[in-house]
Amino acid sequence: MVVVGAGLAGVACARELARAGVPVHLRERGRVAGGRMASRRFAGRPVDLGAAYLTVSDPGFAAVLRQWRAAGLAREWTDTFFAYRGAGRREVAGPMRWAAPRGLRSLVEQLAQDLPVDLGRPVHRVGPGPTVDGQSCAAVVLAMPGPQAAPLLDPALTTATRATRAQGWSPSLAAMLRFPERCWGELRGAFVNAHPVLALVCDDGDRRGDAAPVLVAHSTPEFAAAHLAQPAAAASAIELAVRDLLALPMSAEELYVHRWTYAKPTVEVTATYHLDDDGIGLAGDAFGPPRAQTAWRSGHDLARALLARGTDQ
Structure with a gap:
């Protein structure tokens, strides 16, 4: 099994597969894991430049968040923001927003710490079979925005290609x-x-x-x-x-x-992931409300679907 993209969706998918005993190869073109849960250091401290915070309503994601909190990686931040419009400002209440003292990227890295992650190793072609850069595998998960996944897909993979192009x-x-x-x-x-x-x-x-x-x-x-x-x-x-x-x-x-x-x-997509008969899966926050929780749920659910199908290589 090959999972391409070590953001939250890809890591959640790979982690669930690995927990079930499925050999997983997680490949990431960047130098670090995290995807849009991105942090960069300035003056010796991390700054979150991707997702701004986490909110939680899904029981499964809440369990992961509790683990992060117990490890000192996540903390409650605020349930109140200001809202500006023109010269006016008012307070608006909302869900509790969670932050990460070491940067949101540290949360993804914690989930990936026991996974075989190949950093700085981009995938160039996903073909029928399926294959990844010419090597056969049982299934391939592309955990990235559709416009980034589409150029990797062989034209023969029409179902996955249509799914990527349906995203906005x-x-x-x-x-x-x-x-x-x-x-x-x-x-x-x-x-x-x-x-x-x-x-x-x-x-x-x-x-x-x-x-x-x-x-x-x-x-x-x-x-x-x-x-x-x-x-x-x-x-x-x-x-x-x-x-x-x-x-x-x-x-x-x-x-x-x-x-x-x-x-x-x-573009609103009602399914939590895409998985076609060619063995190509798509996961990420495109499959639901644009939140980190959606990315986690998408990767997790896709892994469970692959396990139910009997994918084990």
Whole structure:
């Protein structure tokens, strides 16, 4: 069995298969596991640049979250955000949002710690059989956004190809802004409505629990689409928008912008995964509400379907 993509969906799938005794080969083109549960270190501390937080309603995912909490990897953050619209601001209550002191990527790495993960090893072709780069296997799971999976598929794999093309995705830019000192009041996180640049701003020092003077801003899809070719060039516009929104008296001393071409699914898919007669599976947060919980459930459920089919190689 080959699972391609070591984000939360891929790792959840591989972990469930391995627990059942199925040999699994987990391949990831990047240098680290995590996918869009992405963290990067700045000034010696991790900053979450992909998913902003976790919410939980699924019993299975809740059990995983309890394990992360017991290991000191996850903590309750807040159930209250601000919502900005124009010059107005109000508090909005919602579900408890969970954060990770070591970065959300650490949660995926913990799930993958006993799995054979080949990092920096991209897959180039998935063919009938199925095969992965010419090598036969019992089944293949592509745990990634459909537009990234589609180019890997042989044209003969029409069912999987159609499934990838049925997905829709919007882009985003995530910006880390580190200031000389904390120069804002209570924030936690804020939804920004009807803004030309910003969609979400999070107080990373509050989220992480170390009070670092770091904000993370997530752009609107429209702003991101206009800057995908040169995301770094958008840094000054994002900083200006954040400073204006929060009335900050000083400039950031460090800025970094990360591009997410496929940040959020935009087409509702009712199934929790895709598995066809060719032995090709698709998993990820495209299969339900765009949340980390959806990615975990998708990978887990696909593994159970493969086990029920009798896939063991």
